[in-house]
Amino acid sequence: MNIAVAQSGGPTCAINASLVGVFKEALKVAEIDAIFGSINGIEGIIENHLVDLKSTILTNNDMELLRQTPSTVLGSCRYKLPDWSEDEEVYKRMLETLKQRNIGAFLYIGGNDSMDTVNKLSAYFAKNDIDIKVIGIPKTIDNDLCITDHTPGFGSAAKYVATTMHEITRDSIVYSIPSVTIVEIMGRHAGWLTASSAVLHAMGESAPHLVYVPEVPFSLENFLKDVRQEMSKHKAVIIAVSEGIEVPEGVQSGVVDNFGHKYLSGIGKYLEDVVRSEIGCKVRSIELNVMQRCSSHLGSKTDIDEAEAVGAAGVRCALEGETGKVMVFRRIEDIPYTVVIEAADAGDIANNEKFLPKKYINSAGNNIRKFALNYFLPLIQGDLNLITENGIPKHFTLHESVLK
Numbered sequence: 001m002n003i004a005v006a007q008s009g010g011p012t013c014a015i016n017a018s019l020v021g022v023f024k025e026a027l028k029v030a031e032i033d034a035i036f037g038s039i040n041g042i043e044g045i046i047e048n049h050l051v052d053l054k055s056t057i058l059t060n061n062d063m064e065l066l067r068q069t070p071s072t073v074l075g076s077c078r079y080k081l082p083d084w085s086e087d088e089e090v091y092k093r094m095l096e097t098l099k100q101r102n103i104g105a106f107l108y109i110g111g112n113d114s115m116d117t118v119n120k121l122s123a124y125f126a127k128n129d130i131d132i133k134v135i136g137i138p139k140t141i142d143n144d145l146c147i148t149d150h151t152p153g154f155g156s157a158a159k160y161v162a163t164t165m166h167e168i169t170r171d172s173i174v175y176s177i178p179s180v181t182i183v184e185i186m187g188r189h190a191g192w193l194t195a196s197s198a199v200l201h202a203m204g205e206s207a208p209h210l211v212y213v214p215e216v217p218f219s220l221e222n223f224l225k226d227v228r229q230e231m232s233k234h235k236a237v238i239i240a241v242s243e244g245i246e247v248p249e250g251v252q253s254g255v256v257d258n259f260g261h262k263y264l265s266g267i268g269k270y271l272e273d274v275v276r277s278e279i280g281c282k283v284r285s286i287e288l289n290v291m292q293r294c295s296s297h298l299g300s301k302t303d304i305d306e307a308e309a310v311g312a313a314g315v316r317c318a319l320e321g322e323t324g325k326v327m328v329f330r331r332i333e334d335i336p337y338t339v340v341i342e343a344a345d346a347g348d349i350a351n352n353e354k355f356l357p358k359k360y361i362n363s364a365g366n367n368i369r370k371f372a373l374n375y376f377l378p379l380i381q382g383d384l385n386l387i388t389e390n391g392i393p394k395h396f397t398l399h400e401s402v403l404k
């Protein structure tokens, strides 16, 4: 039989490592013939737009390059699969592609929206007695997938956020005048990535002095009180703020994706203006924006290795005859850090969100408790031994004409 793999949702530094995991594991299996990569996630299956990965990823060096290449080499999508009761046509088209290419297993690397696709597609095949296995491989910098301890991509993003916050701290304290620096961090409705900036406390830094996550209702009045209080203690106040905290109408564009998720961006700038007009000190906002999810030069080796391992585990899971499953991590210990990979039902993960536990947040709702750092620290360990060209990390890419 042949297998197919696709990548979906927002980019991370680890999605291509999961692709390598799938590819390498499939190469070991005699009964797997061709390994197809679907272009732009599930859209490639619908439109029969696949590439033969064996003639694309040719050498060990290609695989090494892929491991250090951020984003999704096969392209991505934010495609919401309709229920088959509402629109069976699209399922028939996918089936046609999979049958025509003799694909017996489909591995989908993605976040909670993509696990909705795994859930629906596997249920459709089961209902119609079609023997095609569908397995989910988790990824998202938001770290908001249920059941799994964490998601590939998160560790590298957290390492970037903490490192950048550290560097911003050094830059912010050089002048004698008081200042406020607001750093806006991604994560949609969950504060995991914003909270990860607090790992600086484990290095004796007082920054970030304030951390605002979506799990705590945001009050502008309390924010200004907090900033004034921190300014009485520190010359340069550094603030981590999640893109997902509640903001007044009009601060964000209001544009939504196919899943109805709002494009979030702008809270840092908004708070900068508030501090300028209400406090009147030197103030700057920094939006980490897409850099936090594609800065593979700061990738976490733990994250990339785990992403590869979970991809390989997905292939084994399909070969064992499972379907409608998502590979997940179960943490055994923080120190020494130990995890095992297991399979969970896609139905328990699809469309759900896992939030930052309340116990990780201090009683004032404006910072992260020290014990919570044990959760984050193991995930950001280790560096990639990067292959470079002209002094910058090399990437593995498909020819532009292959991607839409």
Ligand code: F6P
Pocket (backbone or CB within 6 Å): 009, 010, 011, 111, 140, 141, 142, 186, 187, 188, 243, 257, 264, 293
């Ligand atoms: O995939 C998650 C995420 O990176 C969020 O953190 C962010 O809010 C969103 O994607 C951005 O969406 P897009 O990739 O469509 O710009």
